[in-house]
Amino acid sequence: MASSFDTTDKSSWYFGALTRQEATDILLAERESGVFLIRDSATCIGDYVLCVKEDSKVSHYIINKTQQSDEVRYRIGDQLFVDLPSLLAFYKLHYLDTAPLIRPAAKKQEKVIAKFDFDGKDNDDLPFRKGDILTVISKDEEQWWTAVNSMGMRGSIPVPYIQKIEDGQQLPEVPRPGSGGPVSLAAPHNSEAAMKKYQTHQRKLPARARVKQVRVPNAYDQTALKLEIGDIIVVTKTNINGQWEGELNGKTGHFPFTHVEFLDEES
Template sequence: MDTFDVSNRNSWYFGTMSRLDATEVLMNERDRGVFLVRDSNSIAGDYVLCVREDTKVSNYIINKIQQQDQIFYRIGDQLFENLPKLLTFYTLHYLDTTPLRRPASKKPEKVIGKFDFDGSDQDDLPFRRGEILTVIRKDEDQWWTAKNQQGQIGQIPVPYVQRCEENTDDNCIDRPLSSISNCGNPLGPSNSLRSPLLANVTCKSDATESLITANCHQLSNSLKKSDLHRKLPAYARVKQARVPNAYDKTALKLEIDDVIKVTKTNINGQWEGELKGKKGHFPFTHVEFIDDCDPLHSPESNTTEAHSVQSTKNDWGE
């Protein structure tokens, strides 16, 4: 039987991944018992254990639950203190037709710089637009660890890079990890501002591509990791006006000095909030957080959506 190091999280954890992509990776493996662990697409914080069986890939939901002050991981009716112990258990016990034998092979993932990133922390990896980087570890949704061609390693902001087609230097194309919304508004990786962006980037729509110049809202935005975990809801002041597309009924119209209640920050840079009694989305580049806000300008409180976590043995909806 193959052996693997359960403590080497990077070998078996594949991060954010669709069910289809996981199936494709595992079906390319010959052996039964080859597996990977990915993030659940339906319940934040949960995981999915994907296993190559005889002629199929099975997906098992792993619920992350808290009992008093302790975290446990539940799969079926089994409870474990951590993921390595869960994986160790299933190297000795069958899930369906096979125990776990080894993690799926990982191809080196390469990304290309979409914008210049100068970095501000000693752990950052500065890079230029067009520079090729190899992803080493996906630490967070918006910050990954990567290596440049000189062998230097550090953290990079995810929305500042794009995937390379076929993971080869010669086939790097515009395949964004996060989208660009509104001409000239690069979607950065956090709530506050960090390093200058290039003035000229390619702005794409369904029908046209045009080079953005100074007339297309140059932004000198940089980002701080300290604001990544800002408690929401929080208030932000509009620093750039925006008139949304008339066909987009969920976009908010922004006027300079409006105060907007930010209720959700998304990795694609389209944040959600409330303004003048209307809920909708807007580009994060148009606002800046304020520490103190006159409550007279604050919109009504937002509502929260509760998700019920059920104990289920298979992740059919993922």
């Protein structure tokens, strides 16, 4: 029977930052050979890995993302493709080792609970209220995931605003705004302190902040700032995705808000 999965449906086959063992466990739970997933490479940042169940084993094929004449190409073995869907379409018809690709692995539904209200700023955003339960569809970026709510509405959600619900975990009791009572979400700060970190629009910018955590940015990210504890950074913009912008040592770039704290000073 010919494979009929949609190679352009990235949300069905891209599993993000899985470990090799996590990918292996997922595929070993599948019955058929040819079931697959694509994950990020943990050893080569920017590359991918095609993980396929082949008989009783799971094979992991590195996909190198290369630049050729200002165009991105994806290499697997001696084959070169213009994009990942083209690569998958090829291996629907050709064997990797013992089987062609037949379908993506079944994705386990991941539930999250909202820690704060999110009104959304763009048309693609999914607004929600504190305490809402959302189902994660895909983890597109470090700070932005795609999710669906109980009404079936789908959109982007900011990761700093949500908390993962573990298997068998009793749902945390999160009071609605104005209801009073303590927040039972596991967090290092109470809700009021945490909200102040996110609702920074009242802070006049630019404002100075002190770096409290070292950060060595990805070598592929030319716009990220390198942070050393004690550095004083001038924050010029606070974004809802948790990536702020600022100036440090003559360079302008972005950095995670969790790595700095504003200096208490009059502007």
